[in-house]
Each structure stands twice: as structure tokens, then as C-alpha cells.
Amino acid sequence: MDNFIVSARKYRPVTFDSVVGQQHITSTLKNAIHNNQLAQAFLFCGPRGVGKTTCARILAKTINCEHLAEGVEACGTCESCRSFQNGNSFSIHELDAASNNSVDDIRSLIEQVRIPPQAGKYKIYIIDEVHMLSQAAFNAFLKTLEEPPSYAIFILATTEKHKILPTILSRCQIFDFNRIKVEDMANHLASIAQKEAITFEADGLHVIAQKADGGLRDALSMFDQIVSFSNKNISYQAVISNLNILDYDYYFQLMDSIAGEDAAQALLIFDKVLNNGFDGGHFISGLATHIRNLLVSKEPSTLKLLEVSENIKRRYLEQAQRLSSGLLLSALNIANQCEINYKGSKNQRLQVELALLKMCHITAAITLSKQGIPVPSASSEVKKKLPEQPTVSRPVASASGTPPAVKPMSPPVTETAPTSPTASSTATAATSSQPTVATAPPKKGWGKISSSVNVPNLNTIFEEKAEEATDEPDLVQGSEFREVTLNAFLSKWNSFADQLKQTSRITLYTIMTANTPRLNGTLIEVDVENGVQMDELKLGKIDILNYLRVELHNFALDIQGVQVEMTKVRKPYTSQEKYQAMVSKNPALETLRKAFNLGLQ
The missing domain is CATH 3.40.50.300 (P-loop containing nucleotide triphosphate hydrolases)
Structure with missing residues (x-):
């Protein structure tokens, strides 16, 4: 031989x-x-x-x-x-x-x-x-x-x-030297297979090239291994079986289950993946990559970023057309957060299952965030017109003095606002005898709608935060400014500080809890000891205000750092310093020392 x-x-x-x-x-x-x-x-x-x-x-x-x-x-x-x-x-x-x-x-x-x-x-x-x-x-x-x-x-x-x-x-x-591109590597493997009279599938060679991570020698080693395994017939199934790679089919089926809000099927797919010997962290990382590829497939100009075979690329295009960008962005954010928390979790399987459940209930979460109102189409027109409704109702109600005979609730007004701006303005002007009732639900509900339409972070919806709301100037103009009491302010202030501690932002947590902040109308004054703390407070200012403005229903709140000089007496450390501190409190101690001719150790 x-x-x-x-x-x-x-x-x-x-x-x-x-x-x-x-x-x-x-x-x-x-x-x-x-x-x-x-x-x-x-x-x-x-x-x-x-x-x-x-x-x-x-x-x-x-x-x-x-x-x-x-x-x-x-x-x-x-x-x-x-x-x-x-x-x-x-x-x-x-x-x-x-x-x-x-x-x-x-x-x-x-x-x-x-x-x-x-x-x-x-x-x-x-x-x-x-x-x-x-x-x-x-x-x-x-x-x-x-x-x-x-x-x-x-x-x-x-x-x-x-x-x-x-x-x-x-x-x-x-x-x-650069890492070798997947396409170049797959073509090189195909030429070798032809010289060696080996039958192959292009999808299988692409998987080998992706697994090699830019190293042609690694790709050739895997190529030889699979040739021996498959008896000179390199198929896609043989490659994923021999190299222990998660099949694309798992992720395509999972995204269909997420789009159909079928949580049970999603959990069963994950269970099947675990039973086949794959790690949960590897699974969630692959899911994030799959969602990223679907987002890339949304635009023809970014299709070149897909390093997959033509057959797989066609499947990505088909599935991307059925899923909205908002759903994909939300799912990608959840997968990314799960991957970050996975290694530190004691129950790692639960972390992944919780992420899958969140993805399957994205639409339900959006509906809940709107207090039962169906989600409108994700267009900029809806985003702009929802906050305009309370803006019109407040000044007209105060100027016209319409009789309080008709008092419809806010949800019906919000439903008609996107379709007819003129009718919306007229209806709100006629029914705004109680501006507090009419404006509160749209403010809070729209804050969550904007978070779900733009989909920068779906976790904020599940945690019932409205951090993204403060980024929209229209929301500030059309929101109600309620009076903030000191007790309510301190409660929310300490609550947010505890959240910072849980997320390991210790420096900002220390600044918020070291001294009690002062509330002067809508201005929050925070004492800082040095320039470093002042810079840290400026960096965390947006996060603090995003939380406080929504929770306290007042978007005029602002934070200002006040640098104070250290007036505290330095703590004594040496024996001499400790003795001087004791003498300052009791001068008779010095007389006792001199009388007995005592010294310090």
C-alpha cells in the first residue's frame, strides 16, 4: 500500500x-x-x-x-x-x-x-x-x-x-498575511476534491471553510478527516456529523417558531440540540450569528457579507422576507444579552430557555407595553403622530374651556390618531376637560411603543423601563409634568442606585449613595468630591434621567454635579496622630503624661 x-x-x-x-x-x-x-x-x-x-x-x-x-x-x-x-x-x-x-x-x-x-x-x-x-x-x-x-x-x-x-x-x-476568505478556501478544496476523484457538495465544503476560521491548513486537515469518514463522498450531513457542527436547519426552524410565537416548539428544538451533545452557549452564539445573517439578508447591498453557500444564502433570503427587522433586532439583542450572562449563570439551561421565551413573546410584550392597544405599523408617521395628540389637547383644553359633558378615555383617541391627524386634533380639543387623564396613558404607552418600533433593546420592555423615551424630543414636548415630592424622588433615586450595584457599576452607585441629593424644583444637585466623580456623573447622567423622568412623570428633571471641598478631619493613623486627637478632646491627658513622664510607643 x-x-x-x-x-x-x-x-x-x-x-x-x-x-x-x-x-x-x-x-x-x-x-x-x-x-x-x-x-x-x-x-x-x-x-x-x-x-x-x-x-x-x-x-x-x-x-x-x-x-x-x-x-x-x-x-x-x-x-x-x-x-x-x-x-x-x-x-x-x-x-x-x-x-x-x-x-x-x-x-x-x-x-x-x-x-x-x-x-x-x-x-x-x-x-x-x-x-x-x-x-x-x-x-x-x-x-x-x-x-x-x-x-x-x-x-x-x-x-x-x-x-x-x-x-x-x-x-x-x-x-x-490575511486570514483566507471562506469562498477562496472552499474553491481550493473543490479543486483538490476534483483531482482526487472525490464527490462533494458545495454546502459541505463551505462548512469546512467556515470551521477552519481562515486557516487553510486546518481546512485541509478536516477535509482529509471527512474524506475518510464519508468514504470519498463529502456531503453536508457528513460534515456536520463528523465536525460536531450545529445544522442550519435547527436555526431556521427555531426562527419560524419565534415568528409564530410557538414557545413550546422553540423549547423542544433547544432540548433536541442539547440531547445531541451540543453546549447551550454554543447554541445561543450560533443563534445570534443566524439572526445577524438574516438582518444582513434584508438589504441586497449587504448580501456579500454572507459567507455561506448559494443554497444556504437562498434560504436566508426567503426567511428574511418573512420576518420584520424589528423582530430580528429584538431577538438579536436578547440573544446577545443571554450570551453575556451565560457563563456566570448557575442554571445555564434556564438562561437560554428564558431568552427563547422572550423571543417568542416579543409581539405580546409590545402589546402589553401599550396597555392592551394593538401595535400600529412600524412607520415614522406613527411615531411622530402619537406624541402630537396630547400636545394638541393640553393648550386647547385650557384655552377653549369646553364643557366636561363628554369624557372619553385616552385609548380610543390614540387609535384614531395615526389615521387622521385632523380628526385627532379636533377630537382631543373637544374631549380634553381633564388633561391629566387624557395625557397620562399616551405618554407612558407611547414611550414603550417607541422602544418596540425602533427595537434598540427589547429587555427594557420586559423590565418595564422606558429608557429610550427620553431620546425623542417629541415625547418631552407632549408629556405631562407632574410635581415631584422629595420622598418619591429619594425612593426612585435609591431604587436606581440598587440597579447600578447589581450591574456592577459601582463608581456611579457610590456617587449616588455617598451623599443625599438635593431637589430644587426640577433640578437635582449631587455632591461630588473630585473631578473624576464629576466626569463619571456626567457619563451616567443620561441613564439616571431616563429612569427618573419616566418613573416620576416629569421630563423637566435635570441633574447637576456640585463639587465640594473635603472638610472632614483626616483620620489619625500613627501613634502621634492618635495621641494628639485624644488630647484635643481631653487636655488633662497631656498633664497626666508629663506628671508620670510617659512616652509613646
Whole structure:
């Protein structure tokens, strides 16, 4: 039986044109060779498996090639090329710095540099994993790297550029290798499969390319593994089974359940995922990526951001058309918050299930936030006209003095407001004898509607907050300004401070609780001790006001920091300071000390 050679070695590029996904590197090197402008030292850096050492070997072979082919490529037939391919070249040396990282190894290399090449024009040294060299080895290498002989060229390769001394970096031409694109990697795998007479599905190769995360060597290793697993028939199902990858179907079915508000089916899908051995954190991360892809599929201009096969891309387009952007943004925010809280949760499965339940009840949450009023269409016209209704009702009611014979509640007025602005103004003017009753429900209800229509954060709806309401100037103009009592203010102030403590915003929590704030009408004065606290209060001002204005029903509230000088007596620490503090309280203590000739310890 013939010896098997892995694809990563068998199909390793031997020319610049065969390098995958690094055209910006290969074109620069070919031009440098063609124009005879070779640097004395090159540094190739980038993630693993993207072609650094491969390009170094191709560059070394091409430099010494005796008969360059068209396109500045090594001929592969001259004596220099054949000796390099056979591994017995005397002009090209490779050194693994991971295992030869001492200063003695570098000194030995420096001694070899002094000997001119026996064949070829240049003597080339390829040092792989150069970041593994010791500090002494780097220092010993500096002078030779800066002023090498005219025939010596150094090619350094590393995955960790930040570990290399700046003095080394300044002596090299630096080439940064990119992660290889999914499409380029899938095409390369397809070409290898055709050469090896392996049947394949494009979807399966795309999944391999995505799993490789930009490293072609990783992709080729997985390719060989799946070829053995599937007996030379690479199907999509074989790939996800062998690599333990969550199938796209789970997420497509789950989003259909969320859109249909079928919470039971969503929980059953998640249970099936767990029973197949997948981790809940991996599942919720994949769900967030799936929702992101659906949002990307909403616009034709962003379709190029989808790194999936054509079949999967078609499914994304179909599902994206059935789901609204508001629903997707809300679900994405919930998934992101769940992923943040997942690792710190004691009941991780409950975290994911709670997130799925929230997603399935997005429409119900919006309906509840409007106090039972059906959700209008998500258009800017609705957003603008809802707050205008109470704005018209307040001044007209005070000016016209209409009789309080008709007192309809606010919800019917809100229902007609979006469809007929003129009728809305007339109706509110005729029925606003009690402006407090007429304006309160639209203010609070619309604050939650704006949060659900724009969908910046659905968690605010479930927690019954209206933080986004203060960002709309129309809401402030049309809201009722109720009188704020000190007790009610302090209660809400302390409540928000407790929320900050639970979310680990300790600095702002300390500022809010260190001193009792003062309420002067609608101005809240907060004492701060220094400029750092003043800056922190300014940063947290929006969050505090968003909470207080909604909870206290007064959008004129404002916060001002007052920096006070520290008048507290410094706490005594040394024995002398403690004694002086005691004498200040009881002078007779000094007389006692002198009478008995006592000292301090």
C-alpha cells in the first residue's frame, strides 16, 4: 500500500500563483524579484496555516532560480530548484527557532553566514517561529541582521509579531498575511476534491471553510478527516456529523417558531440540540450569528457579507422576507444579552430557555407595553403622530374651556390618531376637560411603543423601563409634568442606585449613595468630591434621567454635579496622630503624661 500524504503537504503551493488568498503578498514579492530590489530581511507574520512558511520557501527558491519562467516564477528544472525540492540545497537553510532558540544556535548560524554560497547567487536563511528566540539570541542576531553580507537574505516567519523586539522589526520588511476568505478556501478544496476523484457538495465544503476560521491548513486537515469518514463522498450531513457542527436547519426552524410565537416548539428544538451533545452557549452564539445573517439578508447591498453557500444564502433570503427587522433586532439583542450572562449563570439551561421565551413573546410584550392597544405599523408617521395628540389637547383644553359633558378615555383617541391627524386634533380639543387623564396613558404607552418600533433593546420592555423615551424630543414636548415630592424622588433615586450595584457599576452607585441629593424644583444637585466623580456623573447622567423622568412623570428633571471641598478631619493613623486627637478632646491627658513622664510607643 502506498504511503499516504496528507493534503496539506501533497498540495502545498510551489509557485506564487498557486498560493491561496495572499495575492497582495505574492505580487509584491514578484515585483521585488523582477526589479532586483530584494530586502536584506523579510518578516512574514499572520495567523497559523495561511502560507507564511510556504511563501518563504517559494521566495527562497525563486531568488536562486537560474532560469526564471514568465510571470517571475521558478522554473523547477534547474539545478538550484531541483536541489531545493530534494531537500539538499546548500544555499537555502531552514531553522526552527522553537527548538533552536539559544544564543549558541544563533552564533552557529552567524558563523555559517560568513561562508559565501557554493551554488546560486544568494544564501537564504528561513527562520520559522522566530518569536521563540531568547532575549540573548535576539541580541546576538541584531548586528548580523542589520549589516549582512551582500549574498545573505533572512526570511523570518512568526505567528506572534508582538513578541519580537522592535529593533528586529525595524530591520525587516514586514508582510502581514490575511486570514483566507471562506469562498477562496472552499474553491481550493473543490479543486483538490476534483483531482482526487472525490464527490462533494458545495454546502459541505463551505462548512469546512467556515470551521477552519481562515486557516487553510486546518481546512485541509478536516477535509482529509471527512474524506475518510464519508468514504470519498463529502456531503453536508457528513460534515456536520463528523465536525460536531450545529445544522442550519435547527436555526431556521427555531426562527419560524419565534415568528409564530410557538414557545413550546422553540423549547423542544433547544432540548433536541442539547440531547445531541451540543453546549447551550454554543447554541445561543450560533443563534445570534443566524439572526445577524438574516438582518444582513434584508438589504441586497449587504448580501456579500454572507459567507455561506448559494443554497444556504437562498434560504436566508426567503426567511428574511418573512420576518420584520424589528423582530430580528429584538431577538438579536436578547440573544446577545443571554450570551453575556451565560457563563456566570448557575442554571445555564434556564438562561437560554428564558431568552427563547422572550423571543417568542416579543409581539405580546409590545402589546402589553401599550396597555392592551394593538401595535400600529412600524412607520415614522406613527411615531411622530402619537406624541402630537396630547400636545394638541393640553393648550386647547385650557384655552377653549369646553364643557366636561363628554369624557372619553385616552385609548380610543390614540387609535384614531395615526389615521387622521385632523380628526385627532379636533377630537382631543373637544374631549380634553381633564388633561391629566387624557395625557397620562399616551405618554407612558407611547414611550414603550417607541422602544418596540425602533427595537434598540427589547429587555427594557420586559423590565418595564422606558429608557429610550427620553431620546425623542417629541415625547418631552407632549408629556405631562407632574410635581415631584422629595420622598418619591429619594425612593426612585435609591431604587436606581440598587440597579447600578447589581450591574456592577459601582463608581456611579457610590456617587449616588455617598451623599443625599438635593431637589430644587426640577433640578437635582449631587455632591461630588473630585473631578473624576464629576466626569463619571456626567457619563451616567443620561441613564439616571431616563429612569427618573419616566418613573416620576416629569421630563423637566435635570441633574447637576456640585463639587465640594473635603472638610472632614483626616483620620489619625500613627501613634502621634492618635495621641494628639485624644488630647484635643481631653487636655488633662497631656498633664497626666508629663506628671508620670510617659512616652509613646
